[in-house]
Amino acid sequence: MSEGEGFEDKIVGIVPKSGYIERCPECKRVLVNDHCPVHIEVDPLEDLRVKASLQNSDKIAIFNGEQAEELLDMTLDESKEIEEDDMEPLIYGKLVGKKLKIKGREFEENIVVNGFEEVGE
Numbered sequence: 001m002s003e004g005e006g007f008e009d010k011i012v013g014i015v016p017k018s019g020y021i022e023r024c025p026e027c028k029r030v031l032v033n034d035h036c037p038v039h040i041e042v043d044p045l046e047d048l049r050v051k052a053s054l055q056n057s058d059k060i061a062i063f064n065g066e067q068a069e070e071l072l073d074m075t076l077d078e079s080k081e082i083e084e085d086d087m088e089p090l091i092y093g094k095l096v097g098k099k100l101k102i103k104g105r106e107f108e109e110n111i112v113v114n115g116f117e118e119v120g121e
């Protein structure tokens with residue numbers, strides 16, 4: 001896969017820790033129990049993230065920020081209103097089975113998405 005071309009695939013699963021998250025402002029790690037594993041006490045950055053498994057790839061597609069908002073058709077503020085326990089089933093219901101044309105770059109076991117469009121259902 002080269003950047004700019006994109007590929008088509010179908011979302012078949014949602015990886016835990018998808019939804020509203022808080023990150024460390026310095027290293028961008030996701031906070032665990034309100035703490036950064038490295039910087040400990042931080043003033044968190046809010047973000048929306050979706051990690052999705054794909055039918056034809058063993059990598060996980062990661063949608064951050066605006067990409068996640070567009071994919072979920074939901075803003076960051078709206079996502080904060082949803083109970084944590086309700087979030088994953090909601091994401092699952094919205095996304096599993098969707099076919100997308102994805103542009104992104106591979107990073108370790110992930111594909112960091114920087115653009116996508118839906119293709120015919």
Ligand SMILES: [Zn+2]
Nearest residue numbers: 024027036039
């Ligand atoms: Zn940190």
